[in-house]
Amino acid sequence: MIKALCTAVLVTACSLSASAPAPRLRPATASPPAAAPDGGCAAITAPPPESAPPTSVNTLRQAYFCVLDNYYSGPAMDSTALLKSAFAAYTRDLMRRGADRADLQLPALTGNRDTDWAAFAKVLGTGDPAALRAAITGMVAGLHDNHARWHRPTPPPEGGPTGTGIVGASAMQGPQLDPAARPPLFITRVLPGSPAAKADIRPGDIIVKVNGMPAFIGDTANQGMLDAFASGKIRLTLKRPTTGRTRTVDLREGPITRQPPAVTSKTLPGGVAYVRLPGFHEGAADQVIAKLQGKPEAVVLDLRGNGGGSPREVTRLLGAFAHGKVTSYFCPLKGDCVPNRTDDSVPLLGLRLVVLTDRGCASACEDFSAAVKGNGLGTLIGTRTAGVISGPSEGYLLDDGSVLLLPKVRHLGPDREIIDTIGVPVDHHAPMTALDLATGRDPGVAKALAVL
Known part of the structure; x- marks a missing residue:
């Protein structure tokens, strides 16, 4: 994880x-x-x-x-x-x-x-x-x-990637532990066919201990878990929220299969389209737009766990919901900030928009969310975003073949507000709980349908 x-x-x-x-x-x-x-x-x-x-x-x-x-x-x-x-x-x-x-x-x-x-x-x-x-x-x-x-780039491991298969947890803030996270710590995503899946570890399972260490010390996530999970061999004490059963699982890294990020969709009650966008990868905006060509009544765009990606994909997707809007600013140390704007070459969809966010929504995901909120393009539901958006990085090559990534500018929101370290607040608070995940309930989607 x-x-x-x-x-x-x-x-x-x-x-x-x-x-x-x-x-x-x-x-x-x-x-x-x-x-x-x-x-x-x-x-x-x-x-x-x-x-x-x-x-x-x-x-x-x-x-x-x-x-x-x-x-x-x-x-x-x-x-x-x-x-x-x-x-x-x-x-x-x-x-x-x-x-x-x-x-x-x-x-x-x-x-x-x-x-x-x-x-x-x-x-x-x-x-x-x-x-x-x-x-x-x-x-x-x-x-x-x-x-x-x-x-320092390394070649792909022989035989393919390895890991435990636990790739999501409730206490994550972008790529790090969230100092604002509250107990319990629970698993949010498990890769199919992975060692974790074979051990019957499921989304919603509560992590009570890691190698004998409590997941939380008081109300603070235990930073010692980082080293434990990096070791490749781990003992987890887990509690299943549906039954209350507690068990201990010894987990070793093994072969895992990672699918490339894909945009998925389904139809919700009332003719509302639900689209999940896991990252703003190249071509992501057009993939989302293609999912919305059937003239739905509205769209619930799920950005929970979206770690970011290309600023160009952000402005392109925003162009499907509004034209002529400033989406954010890139500011140098000295001189004027440069505004980023919606891609007005994209035809407007004319759809009502609800965006689902969480603490895993970082970087370009926050860029999109802030633009939606700041320009009144839709409603944000879930929890505050990660606050991991200092500025886009550029890569520099060093003589040992390693790469240094450094931001040259600072990101500000559409109202010139600072989002980095703070995040984008939601309009309606609807966090996912361990029991929700274990039983297949989704409070974010339920609130979105109520708002729409």
Whole structure:
């Protein structure tokens, strides 16, 4: 569950959400990556190479200057904060492996990015590759930006993907644990044919303990679950809400089958169309529009669990419900914000719209939801969105074949409101409970039909 959701990373471009799962990149060539003209990072235009040099001090240097030159607030950033975050992560990694060095001490920093780097690199010497990777991760994490990532592509595993098959949980906020989540923690999605499905684990099952640890400590989700789920072998204490039965299941990773995201639909009572959109992937808007060509009375668009995707798909789908509207703004560090607008080349459907959201609705999903709410295009039902929408990322290639993803602009809603870290509030609160999932009830759909 949490491993599947929290380690899903982007490996290509600015159009992808920071929280949407992305396919692993297949190697392009066997040659090393081309260096940027100035020796810094290069904007990524193709998959990383099959083979590349190991992570080195130069890789960390590239990442450092790449952030300062390309990140949204990089030009105004205190460069010493980047080096402090990197150095702290570097030393922690050495300590975990019993390889700390007596001479390893952060040098005095002046705030001059070039001289500070020279002093920093001198202390590192040749560097430890594993600790250098930890340093880049720590430096990027120090930005506290949900759309900033560092990723080292790996080839697809032989024999296909593996996992437990638990790929959704109630306490998730986009790709992370939700600090606002309340007990109980329950499973929301299980892949068919997976180890979890074979163990009769179902949506709605309440997770009482993970490897003996309580799922909640008081009213706060236990962060220790992250490491437990990442281990590949886990013991779950589960409670079935329909019967109250509690049991313990030992679960190991095994082969899983992941279907590509697909738009699905059905007809609800009263001639209302229900369309589920799992992500704003390429072509998603046209797929939704195609589902609505039968002239339904209205549409319930289910965006629960939608991790985001392409901003272009957002404006295209919004163009089916309104023309001439500002949907959001992309704002540079300095200068005027650039408005994004509905794609008015799309014919209007003329349908009443209800959108279902939850804490799994992140990034481009929030972009769409905010535009619907801010422009009065429909009604939002469910729970507040994730608040994971700092700005679209662009990818930069480093010399070890890894990819640095950095937002160049900040996202604001259609009224220039900040949505990042806050989320989009709904018009009608209708959360899904464990018992709802276990019995097939859907309070969001029920409320949508009542509103329509």
